[in-house]
Every structure is written in structure tokens, then in C-alpha cells.
Amino acid sequence: SKQVKVGIISTGDELTEPENKPGMSKIRNSNGYQLRAQVEAMGAKAAYYGIAKDTYDDTYEKVTKALTENDVIMLSGGVSVGEFDFVPEVLKKAGITILFDSVAVTPGKPTTFGKSENKFCFGLPGNPVSSFVQFELLAKPFLYGMMGYDFKAPEIKLPAAKDFSRKRTERKAFIPVHIVKGEVKRVEYHGSAHIHALSSADGLISFPIGVNTIKKGELIDVRQI
Template identity: 50%
Template sequence: MPTMYFNAIHFGLPKNIAIFASYCLCIMVSLDFAISSVIEFSHALGKTEEVPLWESPGRVLADEVVSDINMPPFDKSAVDGYACRREDLHLYLRVVEVISAGAMPTKTIEKGTCAKIMTGAPVPPMADCVIMVEDTETIDNETIRFVGSDTKTNIARFAEDIRMNDTVLEKGTFIEPQHVAIMASVGVNRVRVAARPRVSVLITGDELVEIDKVPGGSQIRNSNGHQLYTQVVRWGGEPIYGGIVEDNREATRKAIANALEKSNIVTLTGGVSLGDFDFVPDVLKELGVDIKFQTMAVQPGKPTVFGVKDDKLVFGLPGNPVSSLFQFDLLVRTAMLRMMGATKPVKDIIKVPIAGDFSRKRSERLALVPAMINSKGEVEPVNYHGSAHIFALSKATTMIIVPVGVNSIGKGELVDVRPI
């Protein structure tokens, strides 16, 4: 049958009929359709817990964070220098005190005087600017003069950053280290976060051995299991490692059934394409999983399965490591963040000029090309031999998204880029 791409909007069909048609006709769905389907069927868990501040990165805020103070709490110097009156810049200035960070000024700045001041220290009364040390000349131990042509104010004003009771972080924020600094600044030492989704990781394939064994014959080490486990951790989930599952129907059925009982999300790699031993979709149906799609018009990642059973989600990812990493990042990560109530579950796509000419022979699928941003701010594909080439990702920080129907891109053209 000819290659077909399915988008509900293109066919003018309601979303539920579109999903049914994509499954029944085995039509490849677009990446946008796949992501929107995952978003539609991913529901917030609705549970929260409190964790110490330093354990909050990688979690999602369950409540907004409000400041308990004004920031800055006083007018403070933005530079090391001398606090004085701007109208006195033409005068010799007598140093009346030294104000270090953490100390309070004791003098008022009068005509012809100044105070030596450190960055972050409170500005003394009547000073309306701070001149930088490098713009001054020392006359004697008590006297300086301004030798610059002009000066900025160099004062951070009271509450110019945030006022007491202002919201500093919104509910649904995925917590990064910079958010920890913000919470620490407003006195938060315990954080209310969304409960972590439990994500089972199952790996199928008789050719696989665990990483502590030396592969023999046609065997390879299980890289996917460890990759997916750490991806779950990175995006705030609770991983449940189910190990390597034998490539037979009964073992696969038992492993998936067990994972469905214990998890909010089940991920498994391998067994989802059209090979003789790839029976995962059939097993899922036997277990009552409603499959929403099972092929995507994406390279790598065509044999990707997504299904739903009650409030649980199942992702059958391709066995090749680049495919599984990319599809986890695009789909499973999105589901996890939705379950935690994140306000931004999908990463932004940005436009970046490509470093050189790009071409491909076939363009019937959207291509995800491992790439990096070079020193010129251009995106540059890394040396990549295909979806089994996991070593290509050692330098890749982004993926170039090449649309369906595009065979070539010229140097300097803007392309869609998504971080990985």
C-alpha cells in the first residue's frame, strides 16, 4: 500500500474518529498528531508531596511561590566604588566611612563627601549615585576624585526586583537550579510538588545482555534500559526497571500485565515493528490497551506505539537506541510532565541557521537529525549513521526537524531545532 500520512484536520474528521482510523488503517500519524494525542490522554495525577528545597529540582511545583520580602530589601550598590552626590562629581571628595556588604551605613553623605562601598552594600542616605573604583583617583588616604566623564547611577533600588507577596514562581513550573535560587531567596526551605508518575521500563530482545556481561556471538548490551531509566529520572518520574523480557508472547504478556498494575506509564522497547517476533501490539490489545496509533511518519521512530488503558499510558518504542531516546523525549516526557501538571510539557522549537548544505534521498517522513550548535550560533548535524548509532549522540545537543517533502536545505537557511 502506498505511504500515507494521517492528520485529522486534513481529512476534516473529529479527533476520536481520526485516532480510530489511524489505527484501523495502519496509517502513519504525523509527529504533531502523536504529540497532541499524548497530551489529550495524559491526565494530572492530582497528588502532591512536600520535599526539601535541595531535592526539588526535576519536580513540578504544586503551588505558586510567593515572596515574603522585598528584593532588594534596601537601595544597594551595584558596583564596588564610592557613594556620593552627583552634583559633587567635580569636587574632591572626602571618604567618611567604608561600607562592606552586610554592614549598614552610619553616615549621611553631605556636600564634598563620599563613602567607600562594596557591591551589595546599602547606599548611605543622600547619596544618589555610586562611582566605580576604576573611574576614581586616590589623592590621599581620605580623599578621592572622579576622573570619568559621566557615571550611571549604579544603584539597585528598593524592591525593584520583587515586592513582598508577589508571585515569583507559578504553579506548574518544572523546577531547575535557577528556581531553587529564587525559592531560597524568599525563604522557602520545603517545597510542595506534584507526585512523581511511576514509569515502568521494559526491554525486549533475546539478543540483549545486561551491561555487566561481555556480549557473545550475536548479542549486544542493554543500553536502552539504562538510557530510558535515566530519562525517567531526569524528567521527575519514579522509574521501575523491569529488566530484559524474553522474546516470546507469554513472557511479554506477563511483564506488561505486571507493569500495568504498578505503573502510571509503561514504556518498552523492541517488539513493535513488523518482524516475526514483534508481537507487542497484539499483546497490548489482549490486555485491554486501546491503541491510539502504532506507526509515525517520523525518521527515526516509525514503529512507535501509543495506547491507553483506563488512566494508564503505554508506549512501545523502537528498539534502536537513537529512536527510543528521541521518541521518549518527544512523547513519554510530555506525558510525564502532563501527569505532574506542568504548564509547559512540550519543549520549544526555535529557528536556527544551518551550518552547511543538507540533503536526503527520501522525504516521505519527517526527519529528526541529531545536531549541535557550533561557536557561530549555527546548527550543525553530527556524524550520524542511522538510528542504531548511539555514539552519534555523544556530541548532539539538539535535533533538526526536517519536514515531510523537504529533500535539501541550503547553508544559512533557518531550520526548526529542538533541544534534546
């Protein structure tokens, strides 16, 4: 198998590293460490480049350094539509051709992917559940492929303990769940910023596009995490 090197960059002036006490309008950077753990759990090599400030120059400097030193780079934050979300512009200047900049999946719609000759880049959303889920769905199979493995996500088919429902159906939706006594139960989950939902989840289930209800007793695929 090939050793794959992954450079990880968090973005945003609102972030502070976990060892710091967040001041006003600051939040702790969880994605940088979450992504590093996900990469290293696969047997790939991760390098963390810190938090890029909300300036074009600092983001460009970190992106170009990470591209030089790694096979793949991953950024979290800066890819949704917003005043300071200029990451796509930085990536283009760094020589990366963006192949897509959104996916029909929730959480994680603004996920971005690009390439430059033999280097690749994932731009993941800033919300922690979004970045975790999109890593599992897209980055993990891609990295395993680079390493020479044919990855298939571990799934088991189990009955729903209760009805699952959602309102909007235009995107495929993944939600965290418990497995209790052979049945699938919803964990308390308040959306893509709710990182604690992942800590108590056993897996993810998906609602296909156009589906708003999974009935009690219906067999559903649980993607183990």
C-alpha cells in the first residue's frame, strides 16, 4: 500500500485552538483535530497546519505550503457563500481546478473538491457534523483508493425502533443514530453544529432524495462510524 500524506487546515477568525479559553465571538477549533484523527485512523499520515486567518494572503500561504508537502489537502470552513469565504478563489490561484463545489447531501452541501496535476483538495464545511460526514462519505473512500485499497463502508441492516421523519426532501440526508437491542433509534440531534450527537452515535442512516419518512419496523442500512 502507498503511504498517503494529508495536510489539514482550519479556516476562520472565529476559531481558537482547544487549549485556549474562547473569548467573545470565538469558538474552539474541533475540525482540525477531528479530521486529523479520521485520517490517522485509516493509516494515512496527517499534518496539521493550524488556523488560517480570514485573509486571502494567510489562507494562500497555508494552502501552497500544504500542497507542496502533501498528496491531499483538506480545509474546513470557508467554502459556503459568505463575506470571507474566498477559499475557492485561493485554491484556483494555487493551481487547483475545482471539479465540484456542492453536493446534494445534508449535512455538508457546500463540500468542494479539486485537483492540480497529482495533488488533490477537499474543501469541507465548517460545521463539525458536516465535515465529519463528508469525510466519511467522500474523503475516506478516496484516500483508501489512493492507498491501494477497495473500501466498502461497514453497513448493517436493522429495523427502525420508531418512525423517522424529516420536512425537506430535496437532498439526501444522513443522520446519526443509536443501535439499541438490535433496533435503530434516533440520537438527540440539532443539526450540523451539534458535535455531541456524534459522540453518542453508533452510525449514520440516510434518507434518499424525495423520501420524508422511514416507518417503524422498516429495515434500514446503518453505516457504522
